[in-house]
Amino acid sequence: MNVQRLRLLVQAISFVLLIYGGAVAIDFGSKLPTFSCAFVEDVGGGCFLIALQHQLARPLPALLGTMGVTLLVLIGTAALLAVVLNKAWCGWICPVGFLQDLITKLRNLIGIDLSRLPWSSVKRYRSVKYVLLALLILLPLAIGNLGLSRDWTAPFCQMCPARPLLPLLKGDTSEFHVDFSSIPTLVLTTLAIVLAGLFVPVSFVKRRFFCSYCPMLAFLSLFDKVGLLSLRKDGQRCTRCGSCYRACPMEIREIEEEKVKTNLVTQDCILCLRCVESCPENKALTATFLGIEVFRASEAGFLERQSKKTEQ
Amino acid sequence: MDLRKMMTIGAGRARGKGEASAAAQTGGGPQADGAASPPKPSKSERLANKVRINLDMTVREIFDGIEEDRTRPDGMAYFDRIFKAFIHGGKDVVRLEAGRKMVGTYCVFVPEELIYASGARPVRLCAGSYESVEIGEDHLPDVACPMVKSEMGFSTLPILDFYQRCDLVALPTSCDWKTKIGEILAEHHDVHMLGLPRIKELEASRDFWLEEVLRFKQSLERLTGKRIDRKRLQDAIRRVQRAQREVHRFHEIRKHTPAVIHGRDALEILNAYFYDEVEPWTAALASLNEELEQRIANGVHVAKPTAARLMLTGSPVVFPNWKIPTILEELGAVLVADEFCTSGRYLSDMVSLDEGTLPDMLEAIADRYMLPCSCPTFSNTTERRDRVLQLVEDYRVEGVIYHVFKGCHPFDIEMKTIETALQKKGVPMLKVETDYAPQDIEQLRTRIEAFIETLKGRAGVSA
Amino acid sequence: MPRFSSGRLPVLGIGLALLLQATTVEAVAETRTMWLGLVDRDGQRPSQERTAADRTAGGGPGERAPAGQGAGMRMPSGDRGADMRMPSGDRAARGGSGGEGGGARSHGERMQKALIYEGVFPQANARPAGAGPLDARFWLERPDHRLVPLTVRQEGPRRRVEFPTGTGGDYRLIGYDGDRVAGGSRLHLYAYYGFMMHGEVPGKVQRDTAYRPGFLGGTPRLEIVRFFDNDGDRYRSRVGHTARVQVLFEGKPLANAPISLTTSQDWQRRLQTDADGKAEFTLIKEEFRDGPIDKNRTALFLLQTEHVEDSPGNYFGNPYERERFVATLAFQVFPDSNEWESKRVAYLIFVFTTLVGGAAIVTQRLRRRTRA
Numbered sequence A: 001m002n003v004q005r006l007r008l009l010v011q012a013i014s015f016v017l018l019i020y021g022g023a024v025a026i027d028f029g030s031k032l033p034t035f036s037c038a039f040v041e042d043v044g045g046g047c048f049l050i051a052l053q054h055q056l057a058r059p060l061p062a063l064l065g066t067m068g069v070t071l072l073v074l075i076g077t078a079a080l081l082a083v084v085l086n087k088a089w090c091g092w093i094c095p096v097g098f099l100q101d102l103i104t105k106l107r108n109l110i111g112i113d114l115s116r117l118p119w120s121s122v123k124r125y126r127s128v129k130y131v132l133l134a135l136l137i138l139l140p141l142a143i144g145n146l147g148l149s150r151d152w153t154a155p156f157c158q159m160c161p162a163r164p165l166l167p168l169l170k171g172d173t174s175e176f177h178v179d180f181s182s183i184p185t186l187v188l189t190t191l192a193i194v195l196a197g198l199f200v201p202v203s204f205v206k207r208r209f210f211c212s213y214c215p216m217l218a219f220l221s222l223f224d225k226v227g228l229l230s231l232r233k234d235g236q237r238c239t240r241c242g243s244c245y246r247a248c249p250m251e252i253r254e255i256e257e258e259k260v261k262t263n264l265v266t267q268d269c270i271l272c273l274r275c276v277e278s279c280p281e282n283k284a285l286t287a288t289f290l291g292i293e294v295f296r297a298s299e300a301g302f303l304e305r306q307s308k309k310t311e312q
Numbered sequence B: 001m002d003l004r005k006m007m008t009i010g011a012g013r014a015r016g017k018g019e020a021s022a023a024a025q026t027g028g029g030p031q032a033d034g035a036a037s038p039p040k041p042s043k044s045e046r047l048a049n050k051v052r053i054n055l056d057m058t059v060r061e062i063f064d065g066i067e068e069d070r071t072r073p074d075g076m077a078y079f080d081r082i083f084k085a086f087i088h089g090g091k092d093v094v095r096l097e098a099g100r101k102m103v104g105t106y107c108v109f110v111p112e113e114l115i116y117a118s119g120a121r122p123v124r125l126c127a128g129s130y131e132s133v134e135i136g137e138d139h140l141p142d143v144a145c146p147m148v149k150s151e152m153g154f155s156t157l158p159i160l161d162f163y164q165r166c167d168l169v170a171l172p173t174s175c176d177w178k179t180k181i182g183e184i185l186a187e188h189h190d191v192h193m194l195g196l197p198r199i200k201e202l203e204a205s206r207d208f209w210l211e212e213v214l215r216f217k218q219s220l221e222r223l224t225g226k227r228i229d230r231k232r233l234q235d236a237i238r239r240v241q242r243a244q245r246e247v248h249r250f251h252e253i254r255k256h257t258p259a260v261i262h263g264r265d266a267l268e269i270l271n272a273y274f275y276d277e278v279e280p281w282t283a284a285l286a287s288l289n290e291e292l293e294q295r296i297a298n299g300v301h302v303a304k305p306t307a308a309r310l311m312l313t314g315s316p317v318v319f320p321n322w323k324i325p326t327i328l329e330e331l332g333a334v335l336v337a338d339e340f341c342t343s344g345r346y347l348s349d350m351v352s353l354d355e356g357t358l359p360d361m362l363e364a365i366a367d368r369y370m371l372p373c374s375c376p377t378f379s380n381t382t383e384r385r386d387r388v389l390q391l392v393e394d395y396r397v398e399g400v401i402y403h404v405f406k407g408c409h410p411f412d413i414e415m416k417t418i419e420t421a422l423q424k425k426g427v428p429m430l431k432v433e434t435d436y437a438p439q440d441i442e443q444l445r446t447r448i449e450a451f452i453e454t455l456k457g458r459a460g461v462s463a
Numbered sequence C: 001m002p003r004f005s006s007g008r009l010p011v012l013g014i015g016l017a018l019l020l021q022a023t024t025v026e027a028v029a030e031t032r033t034m035w036l037g038l039v040d041r042d043g044q045r046p047s048q049e050r051t052a053a054d055r056t057a058g059g060g061p062g063e064r065a066p067a068g069q070g071a072g073m074r075m076p077s078g079d080r081g082a083d084m085r086m087p088s089g090d091r092a093a094r095g096g097s098g099g100e101g102g103g104a105r106s107h108g109e110r111m112q113k114a115l116i117y118e119g120v121f122p123q124a125n126a127r128p129a130g131a132g133p134l135d136a137r138f139w140l141e142r143p144d145h146r147l148v149p150l151t152v153r154q155e156g157p158r159r160r161v162e163f164p165t166g167t168g169g170d171y172r173l174i175g176y177d178g179d180r181v182a183g184g185s186r187l188h189l190y191a192y193y194g195f196m197m198h199g200e201v202p203g204k205v206q207r208d209t210a211y212r213p214g215f216l217g218g219t220p221r222l223e224i225v226r227f228f229d230n231d232g233d234r235y236r237s238r239v240g241h242t243a244r245v246q247v248l249f250e251g252k253p254l255a256n257a258p259i260s261l262t263t264s265q266d267w268q269r270r271l272q273t274d275a276d277g278k279a280e281f282t283l284i285k286e287e288f289r290d291g292p293i294d295k296n297r298t299a300l301f302l303l304q305t306e307h308v309e310d311s312p313g314n315y316f317g318n319p320y321e322r323e324r325f326v327a328t329l330a331f332q333v334f335p336d337s338n339e340w341e342s343k344r345v346a347y348l349i350f351v352f353t354t355l356v357g358g359a360a361i362v363t364q365r366l367r368r369r370t371r372a
Helices: A003-024 A048-056 A060-064 A066-085 A088-093 A095-110 A119-125 A128-145 A155-159 A162-168 A183-205 A215-221 A243-247 A274-278 A299-311 B003-016 B019-026 B043-067 B074-084 B112-117 B130-139 B146-156 B176-185 B203-224 B230-254 B263-272 B278-298 B323-330 B358-370 B382-394 B409-425 B438-462 C025-030 C051-055 C100-106 C343-371
Strands: A229-233 A285-289 A292-296 B102-105 B121-124 B168-172 B191-194 B309-314 B334-338 B399-405 B429-434 C018-021 C032-039 C110-120 C137-141 C147-150 C152-155 C158-165 C169-182 C185-197 C222-227 C242-249 C258-262 C268-272 C278-282 C299-309 C313-315 C318-320 C322-334
Touching (some): A003 A088, A003 A095, A066 A088, A066 A215, A128 A155, A128 A215, A162 A183, B074 B278, B112 B203, B112 B230, B168 B203, B176 B191, B230 B263, B263 B334, B323 B334, B323 B429, C137 C158, C169 C318, C222 C299, C222 C322, C242 C258, C242 C299
Parallel strands (some): B102 B121, B168 B191, B309 B399
Antiparallel strands (some): A229 A285, A285 A292, C018 C032, C222 C242
């Protein structure tokens, strides 16, 4: 079984279902922990962050009352989904992730080399996603309680490049705008367009460039140690050959360096399982679901995949 | 009879390469005065002759012993041929098309794929001959390890043909000895030094090593005049990977109990990779693998099921230094695995292509040669420790023999760490410190025998 | 902006414009009207400050505060987190109003309230209907086509109706008054106000507001139905859009019916329906002409049609010669997004960053190549 091909297929199906599925009455609700932008018309299932940001924009008494239940259900549903599939939401389902992977595929077809960030930069910018997650929680709370301008409504959605980009896939350019009605909206929507502008060239050379800063990844990473789907490592079997690191689109060095810990779903991991595929050591890396092995690194598999790469 | 002839060849080659004159200019070269009058053997030529004769005897002795072994697979013939060719100056050890460049390599760190991609032929020069140690001692301090001394002997005097024929010698700065012999070798060869970082966990080390690999690539391109492009490199990677595929298959076979091949033969097989083109070697190993798999199916073994399963680690054992493996297997134990950079793990770690672009290939090559390498020259022992433990597990090893050359400090220093790790696993370890000299064989035999006895005792206790 | 939303009535959200009594169609401008304006749960009329929405636990369109509110975010059609959408194009459902309805949807029904206003449209927007006779009855037509009768309650000087919304989908507030007989005519007044709730729609997505039988045990005899070219327009009518409507009488298209569009500025355009009962109005800009553009400021436009049938009858002892049907459809109109959004600037920035990003990458690559 070629896991990457399977992943691409799953991604493509998820993409079609999520982006175009609404047209045939497919509806996975609006609490998905994945960047299936709700601004896409008839989205087949929406990103829960927009609802989260809206629901948090309430006065505290309301949040502690019935609204709190609503909010808990929203967060709880997203958390439950996060626990079940873990980061596979990013690696296997997310439409924005899929687009980036497609761009990477295109680059591979042309035969252009990738770029990586220096290790220090990867480490330094890791916290950006948590900052964004914190802001998208705190700013709405400030709207509801501290009188912050409503122009900050759904602050992350306003600056999210998926909002202008994903509706384009349905020919909808209505979100592709800069909003001049106030300074915050001007700043945030401009940021969205700038990020969208960088999206294509940067993700062309840097794999999954956006994901490293995605607050959804930050949210999902809160559950990565309890996720039913998991990535395990047997440190003794690892030779630290670095194959997994080079395969990793998120440039996670722990996957190669870690010798002691067994759970390797690190904060940036998107469970694409490319590391498992690229690992030449039997059982050094395994993907498990509920502790049951679903895919494992093997010498034979490695050799087979390598021969495909060298025979082409 | 043919001594004179060989002498001429050797001297002629040396002169032909302009090294003799270079040596003459410096005034310190051992063959400086030999170059002037070919018919009359100089002191260094006489020395070379002597060494060659001794080497011939050693090789013959080895094969006399081996040929008595009726359990050997037929597939060994190919590998035997290569080593038998060490007799008479090793003309046939490396068979090379006319005009093809030959790149001599030291250590496991020299990227062979690049050499193949450039159209040249890699030949690994790591030597195990006691006979040439003597010459090396002229150049190096007494405490230097026998392997470096032996290599120096072959490289500086025309004993083995292929050492003289190298168009380029690639020398990584793996240990102190290797770092320093470059200057001495430069008097005889074009030497390309490859800077090897010692702390491989650092990003800077990786960048540096990649740069070094790129520099080596340029050096090869200058040598052969061929550009190493994606296609050529991919081709080279495929060729080496195919060999590695057979190696992995061979390793699987070695895991079988009872053993179907002697450890000494396994060492020979992998050691032979030094000298031949990758394809014939791969084909030979493939047919041998088939034979061995047939053996497993037919229940043909070379050792008793109760034979102690031993593993070697430490300083590498290279032909014709078959001291330790011979003793082991004469004592009825079976050598099932080794962790030597010249055999057990020589072809284990593979180039792992990701996207398959040229930079990706170069990066994959750089990574393959440095990152998984468990050479003790690196600051970190973790990889080696884990590799040893994993081998113990995979090959169901009952005892480990830790082989250290006198003067091989990196392996010596790591010994404690490995011993502790093995102790934790309850696997006994015997440290053997020796060199290429045959004098200590009996003493070693006694120690190893005692070690094997304790293993049996343990087996008895646990049974 | 004058009368309509100058602060006296910031809660412009959902209003049911019920034409109470008309003189004749010829005098539409004199028409007395009645309104329903949604309010928060406490029955408080939200203040004109933006915090109105914040106090609004019941949320809904009431959250749509005036100036400065809203971040220019359209509530996406697929967003189940927001609440009300009006088929007539509700900019309100964007931004600030989000989330609430989603919660309401998943946790049983949430009561929404609407105040009833009356007066001459558009002049009587200012205050809710107080004392005086009110014979109209109100229903809420739910997405599953279930009709929920609504009770009119007196609340101080105001009247209101309460109605629950639970699931997402198309809702329609319907008012009907058929009790008056005057000058030999019996008057049937129909008033419609449709809106959409965000959220999961039970069963098949119901997006069709076309004529549906089963109303009031029979049919709403005169109906104005609005059509939409795309879903986005359903909750966000903008200046410049074309409102396409169809007039149905007893379920069938009514040709040559007079139909008028009245804006909150009293501007009026009158047309006749075509053979298929259809008419088209371009939504004009006049409400937004002065001052800086507030993208959240809306105006209520009212469509009105009428039809006369010569069918003599007797209504509780009041004989009549004709039956006169009047129907209204009210909807909110938002400023054109071009007033505060710029696609052109967005494209410029996009192309610029793409080029700069691309150039930076190429430069860095070239530098690396020369080094290697």
